Amino acid sequence: MASTIKDIRKETGLSLATISKYLNGGNVLPENRIKIEAAVKKLHYEANEAARSLVTKKTRTVGVIVYEIDSVFNGTLLKYIGAKLRERGYGMLICDSCQSVEIEEKNMNFLLSKNVDGIIIVPISEDEGLFEPARREDVPVVLLDRYVNNSDCDCVKIDNKASAKMAVKKLISMGHREIALIGSDAEFTGRERHKGYLEAMEEAGLDTRDEFICLGRHSIEHGFNSMKKLMSGKNRPDAVFLANYDIILGGVMALNNLQVSCPEDVSLIGFDDLIVSHVVKPSITTVVQPMKQMGEKAVELLLDRVENKNAEEPVQVVLTTRLSRGDSISEIKRK
Amino acid sequence: MASTIKDIRKETGLSLATISKYLNGGNVLPENRIKIEAAVKKLHYEANEAARSLVTKKTRTVGVIVYEIDSVFNGTLLKYIGAKLRERGYGMLICDSCQSVEIEEKNMNFLLSKNVDGIIIVPISEDEGLFEPARREDVPVVLLDRYVNNSDCDCVKIDNKASAKMAVKKLISMGHREIALIGSDAEFTGRERHKGYLEAMEEAGLDTRDEFICLGRHSIEHGFNSMKKLMSGKNRPDAVFLANYDIILGGVMALNNLQVSCPEDVSLIGFDDLIVSHVVKPSITTVVQPMKQMGEKAVELLLDRVENKNAEEPVQVVLTTRLSRGDSISEIKRK
DNA sequence: CTGTTAGCGCGTTCAT
DNA sequence: ATGAACGCGCTAACAG
Numbered sequence: 001m002a003s004t005i006k007d008i009r010k011e012t013g014l015s016l017a018t019i020s021k022y023l024n025g026g027n028v029l030p031e032n033r034i035k036i037e038a039a040v041k042k043l044h045y046e047a048n049e050a051a052r053s054l055v056t057k058k059t060r061t062v063g064v065i066v067y068e069i070d071s072v073f074n075g076t077l078l079k080y081i082g083a084k085l086r087e088r089g090y091g092m093l094i095c096d097s098c099q100s101v102e103i104e105e106k107n108m109n110f111l112l113s114k115n116v117d118g119i120i121i122v123p124i125s126e127d128e129g130l131f132e133p134a135r136r137e138d139v140p141v142v143l144l145d146r147y148v149n150n151s152d153c154d155c156v157k158i159d160n161k162a163s164a165k166m167a168v169k170k171l172i173s174m175g176h177r178e179i180a181l182i183g184s185d186a187e188f189t190g191r192e193r194h195k196g197y198l199e200a201m202e203e204a205g206l207d208t209r210d211e212f213i214c215l216g217r218h219s220i221e222h223g224f225n226s227m228k229k230l231m232s233g234k235n236r237p238d239a240v241f242l243a244n245y246d247i248i249l250g251g252v253m254a255l256n257n258l259q260v261s262c263p264e265d266v267s268l269i270g271f272d273d274l275i276v277s278h279v280v281k282p283s284i285t286t287v288v289q290p291m292k293q294m295g296e297k298a299v300e301l302l303l304d305r306v307e308n309k310n311a312e313e314p315v316q317v318v319l320t321t322r323l324s325r326g327d328s329i330s331e332i333k334r335k
Numbered sequence: 336m337a338s339t340i341k342d343i344r345k346e347t348g349l350s351l352a353t354i355s356k357y358l359n360g361g362n363v364l365p366e367n368r369i370k371i372e373a374a375v376k377k378l379h380y381e382a383n384e385a386a387r388s389l390v391t392k393k394t395r396t397v398g399v400i401v402y403e404i405d406s407v408f409n410g411t412l413l414k415y416i417g418a419k420l421r422e423r424g425y426g427m428l429i430c431d432s433c434q435s436v437e438i439e440e441k442n443m444n445f446l447l448s449k450n451v452d453g454i455i456i457v458p459i460s461e462d463e464g465l466f467e468p469a470r471r472e473d474v475p476v477v478l479l480d481r482y483v484n485n486s487d488c489d490c491v492k493i494d495n496k497a498s499a500k501m502a503v504k505k506l507i508s509m510g511h512r513e514i515a516l517i518g519s520d521a522e523f524t525g526r527e528r529h530k531g532y533l534e535a536m537e538e539a540g541l542d543t544r545d546e547f548i549c550l551g552r553h554s555i556e557h558g559f560n561s562m563k564k565l566m567s568g569k570n571r572p573d574a575v576f577l578a579n580y581d582i583i584l585g586g587v588m589a590l591n592n593l594q595v596s597c598p599e600d601v602s603l604i605g606f607d608d609l610i611v612s613h614v615v616k617p618s619i620t621t622v623v624q625p626m627k628q629m630g631e632k633a634v635e636l637l638l639d640r641v642e643n644k645n646a647e648e649p650v651q652v653v654l655t656t657r658l659s660r661g662d663s664i665s666e667i668k669r670k
Numbered sequence: 671c672t673g674t675t676a677g678c679g680c681g682t683t684c685a686t
Numbered sequence: 687a688t689g690a691a692c693g694c695g696c697t698a699a700c701a702g
Contacts, residue, residue, distance in 0.1 A: 002447075002472045004679055015689040020681055029687070044471060049448045050385040050394075051679035054694045059385075061449075069417065070410035079405040082431045086438070091445050094429040096417045103421070110426050112337075113384045114396075136379060137337045220610070249614050256616040275555070279584050280615055281591040339695055350673045355697055364671065386695035390678045673702080678695105686688080 003043040011039035023047065053115055061091040062302060063111030065104060065121040069096035072274045073245055073291075074122060077144065080295030081120060088303055090117070101125045112137055118302045120144055126188065128152070140305035144298045146188045147316070154301045156294055156317045160189045163287045163321040164196025167269045168241055170285070170323060172204045175332030176239040176267060180212035182226040182251055183243030190218060193243045193271065212237050223250025224257075231258050231266070238267060238332065245272035252280050263330035273324050285326030290319050338378040346374035358382065388450055396426040397637060398446030400439060400456040404431035407609045408580055408626075409457060412479065415630030416455060423638055425452070436460045447472055453637045455479055461523065463487070475640035479633045481523045482651070489636045491629055491652045495524045498622045498656040499531025502604045503576055505620070505658060507539045510667030511574040511602060515547035517561040517586055518578030525553060528578045528606065547572055558585025559592075566595050573602060573667065580607035587615050598665035608659050620661030625654050 008019050012035040022028045022036050039045070053059045064081055066074040078094060085092050093116055095107035104124050111119055112133055118140045123130065128150040134141050135152065143155040171179050181197045184190030194215065201208050211233060214226035223246060230237060231254070242248045248270040255262055262268050262282060270277060270286040277284040297317055343354050347370040357363045357371050374380065388394040399416055401409040413429060420427050428451055430442035439459050446454055447468055453475045458465065463485040469476050470487065478490040506514050516532045519525030529550065536543050546568060549561035558581060565572060566589070577583045583605040590597055597603050597617060605612060605621040612619040632652055 006679080016680080017682080017690080018688055021688085024681075027687075032687090044468070046444065046448050046468075048389075048450065048679050050389045050450055051694090052681075054383075054385045054389060054679080054696090055681045057694085068414075070407065070414040072405065072407060072410070075405035075407070075410045079403075079431060079433070082404065083433065091449070092429070094427070096414060098414070098418065109381060113381050114426070115383065115385055133379065133381075249610060253614050256614075256618075275584060276611060276614060279588050279591075279611060283591075341695080351696080352674075352698085353672055356672090359697080362671075367671090383695050386678090387697075388678095389680090389695080390697045392678085671702105674700085676697105676699085678697090680694090681692105682694105683690105683692080685690085 002048070003045045004048065005045075007043050008036065008039045008045055011043065012036055057115075059091075059115050059117055060089060061093055061114070061116050062299075062306075063093045063095065063107075063114070063116040063119045065095045065097060065107050065111070065119065065123075067097050067104070067122055067124045068099055069094070071246070073272060076274065076291045077122065077295045080292045081299055084296045084299040088299070090303070097124055099124065101127075101130075105130060108133060112139060118142070118306045120298050120302055122146060123148055124187070140302060142298045142302045142305075144294060148188075152314055154305070154315045154317075156298045156301065156319065158289055158294075158319050158321050160192035161196040161199070164193035164241070164243065164271070165200040166196075166321070166323065167271065167287050168197050168200035169204070171239045171241065171267060171269055171329065172200065172206070174239075174267070174329050176329075177206055178209075178212070178235070178238045179206070180214070180230050180237035180240045181243060182214045182223055182230070182240060182247050184218040184222070184247070185215040186217050190215075190243060197241060197243075209235070211235070218244055218246055220246045220250035220253070223247035224254045225250075227251040227254035228258065231255070231260050236266065239329070240266060240268055242268060242270045245270075245274055245276075248272070248284065248286070249276060252276075252284075263328050267330050268328040269323075270328075277324070277326065282327035283325075284328040286324050287321050288324050289321055293319055337383070338380045339383065340380075342378050343371065343374045343380055346378065347371055392450075394426075394450050394452055395424060396428055396449070396451050397634075397641075398428045398430065398442075398449070398451040398454040400430045400432060400442050400446070400454065400458075402432050402439070402457055402459045403434055404429070406581070408607060411609065411626045412457065412630045415627045416634055419631045419634040423634070425638070432459055434459065436462075436465075440465060443468060447474060453477070453641045455633050455637055457481060458483055459522070475637060477633045477637045477640075479629060483523075487649055489640070489650045489652075491633045491636065491654065493624050493629075493654050493656050495527035496531040496534070499528035499576070499578065499606070500535040501531075501656070501658065502606065502622050503532050503535035504539070506574045506576065506602060506604055506664065507535065507541070509574075509602070509664050511664075512541055513544075513547070513570070513573045514541070515549070515565050515572035515575045516578060517549045517558055517565070517575060517582050519553040519557070519582070520550040521552050525550075525578060532576060532578075544570070546570070553579055553581055555581045555585035555588070558582035559589045560585075562586040562589035563593065566590070566593050566601070571601065574664070575601060575603055577603060577605045580605075580609055580611075583607070583619065583621070584611060587611075587619075598663050602665050603663040604658075605663075612659070612661065617662035618660075619663040621659050622656050623659050624656055628654055
């Protein structure tokens with residue numbers, strides 16, 4: 001149905017080579033230029049990318065794999081990645097791994113079979129084996145948000161440990177001592193944030209209680225259950241560090257559910273400054289990740305490799321975070 | 336770099352046709368089957384989809400265009416669409432139109448140039464011209480959530496007018512009379528919901544005040560500003576109908592900001608039951624759209640056309656909605 | 671069941 | 687500046 005370059009030949013009487021050359025930015029006689037343009041318009045000609053990429057080995061398309069498409073965190077990254085790619089003339093093939101390493105691996109192969117020029121991934125798997133097929137086919141990969149040891153890929157991330165430390169120190173500076181953590185030990189970022197929490201406590205000379213450290217999955221449910229547990233125990237913490245976005249959601253739901261007030265009864269600090277932090281009352285102080293920079297930097301690193309084929313050593317870009325203003329932390333006066 | 340079917344030939348001594356046939360599910364001698372499988376494993380062979388689709392005219396890939404990738408509404412639909420497509424053996428190419436009709440049109444052409452087998456779109460444009468390129472190339476399109484006149488496409492949606500009416504009637508049944516609307520007149524769904532609001536009011540014999548009808552864009556900002564205006568006016572409404580998700584977010588932020596309590600000072604009912612409605616306090620009663628069904632039905636309709644090429648008349652599927660439980664509506668006793 | 675051949679739509683030599 | 691011929695990797699027809 002769709003017209004091909006041969007239809008343009010019939011229409012113009014020119015050869016395939018001439019037409020192809022013009023369409024790819026080459027020089028042709030003005031009269032031929034006009035003929036070709038007229039034919040293109042008339043026949044609604046659009047190059048067949050499959051055929052083109054079969055010969056050029058390029059698709060001007062990059063693959064993006066996220067661990068969950070309906071998470072606002074991923075959606076926000078995708079927005080910036082997509083905008084930057086479009087700006088550079090690239091299309092984007094998005095895959096949702098649905099929190100499953102099996103699907104993630106399939107996505108990797110799917111993208112490769114589609115001959116993407118490069119891949120940006122917010123990975124679930126912590127196994128470098130995931131990247132072997134891409135390495136074999138020499139398709140560059142950039143890790144976003146989460147680092148994977150020995151992956152041999154460029155990576156854009158924040159310093160999770162330091163950021164978590166900053167958050168907990170903020171609570172400490174406001175006079176809090178009994179500080180709980182609801183976090184995740186299921187992925188890289190979660191474990192780094194856990195370390196940051198421990199370091200902040202230790203440096204301040206504060207003891208940590210096992211019952212105040214709730215580690216689990218990166219999920220609303222885990223946030224909800226953990227907060228309920230914390231607030232129902234004999235010893236309530238003064239403050240809680242909610243180590244990611246979904247946990248903030250679940251934690252706040254639990255407080256509402258229990259009729260516990262923030263910051264009167266408990267102070268909160270969160271991680272990931274997405275819209276909900278401003279919609280709930282009081283607004284929650286959070287660690288802010290530079291989402292736009294993260295997405296854009298990932299694209300830049302990737303296209304550098306794609307276009308320049310520089311085989312330099314993997315780069316690791318660490319972006320800085322800051323704390324947002326919020327009203328979720330009370331001040332405790334100490335003598 | 337990547338191995339091709341010819342490498343398999345070298346490895347096995349078989350002909351291209353035999354190998355190809357086996358790889359596509361055909362029958363070959365057991366011994367050959369073993370040979371081929373061994374070679375595939377050894378060489379990490381993966382079919383080149385570009386070459387394959389060049390001859391089959393099929394890509395087993397469908398395009399999905401959403402108006403904004405970082406909206407939870409779209410993300411949720413994408414999750415269900417993606418899962419269903421994978422279940423049916425299809426991949427998905429997602430495009431973000433960033434709320435721009437220009438980008439939307441480019442996305443349409445981008446997908447077509449990638450030879451997708453079909454397209455699912457949550458459209459921004461209300462111009463049937465958007466669909467002409469797809470129609471010309473005989474690529475089926477399914478509209479999701481928003482209908483476009485004369486588009487000649489299948490459509491999956493809810494009855495926005497009736498749903499809005501149901502929401503407003505709920506408020507009326509709880510004794511409310513002075514009911515405001517914060518909604519959108521920028522797209523199809525917004526206008527339908529506006530109509531539903533008007534009908535509900537009229538059927539109940541209630542007057543509507545112009546100052547209580549706030550129409551604008553589908554955005555947090557519009558929700559925020561409108562709610563501020565409503566609550567600062569001389570006449571405050573008893574209740575407000577927040578006609579979409581972003582408007583709920585903005586509206587609730589404004590109430591928090593003004594220290595206006597819900598449902599004591601004002602009752603709320605919303606549209607779109609996404610997570611935030613449960614995180615804020617009180618939880619908000621909303622019209623619930625069957626997101627999973629919507630996504631899955633869209634995929635089914637599309638693949639029916641793709642695989643069966645049934646040229647029947649366009650179908651319009653209208654799914655039913657319901658109200659969620661919430662605590663955002665007070666009861667006003669009337670004598 | 672297997673192998674030979676042709677061709678999908680395009681970019682790219684190499685002549686002219 | 688132009689055109690004829692070839693090949694990218696694969697599937698489909700046909701003959702064996």
